[in-house]
Amino acid sequence: MSGEGGEPQAIRKLRPGKLVIASHNPGKVREIAALLEGHGLDVVSAAELDLPEPEETGTTFVMNAELKARVAADLSGLPALADDSGMCVEALGGDPGIFSARWAGERKDFGAAMRLVQDKVDAIDGASRDAHFVCALALAWPDGHVEWFEGRVDGTLVWPPRGDKGFGYDPMFLPEGRDQTFGEMDQDEKHAISHRADAFRQLVAAVF
């Protein structure tokens, strides 16, 4: 990021020590912990610290990631990393997008959310089944500094859903050029190509 006409802001390095994973989604926390392995960080999740789950009032993935990271850094006094992500379906104008978690309702019923996506696409004559996942990461420090990164993976929607290895919409997402859905892949295979791994590659290159 650079200020108007000013020098680009230096990237803040992340030193070995405690880092809060500012997420209340166990599937995500598991993936993030694996993606951060080997960098000397002692990761602790927002749930373990009893941090609140803030309302996601932003209008973009990056805004929501920053909002979640900021709350966790301010309340814990530690650097905090948040992930805001979602599945964007071309035929639905990018929905569910930033509303991907909310489409699953309070009960986090992704079976129902996947069916809703399928029904809405199915109702459109000749609809494209193209979709992509986005992952925005925000790394916030208690003094107000923040870094952002964004990753993406393209693919198509399959029906019925396949596999039970991932979380969220994984069973209905077939990444480009593959014959297994994210739900059928082991974590390592998903991390070779996922939106989250793409964002983490950028984070790792910048802050370590």
Ligand SMILES: O=c1nc[nH]c2c1ncn2[C@H]1C[C@H](O)[C@@H](COP(=O)(O)OP(=O)(O)OP(=O)(O)O)O1
């Ligand atoms: O790799 C993924 N594979 C499948 N589904 C995914 C993925 N990545 C995001 N998604 C979907 C489900 C998730 O619930 C929602 C993100 O919503 P998002 O608000 O960022 O996360 P969340 O509410 O589940 O947890 P939290 O905000 O505490 O980090 O998009």
Ligand SMILES: [Mg+2]
């Ligand atoms: Mg959320």
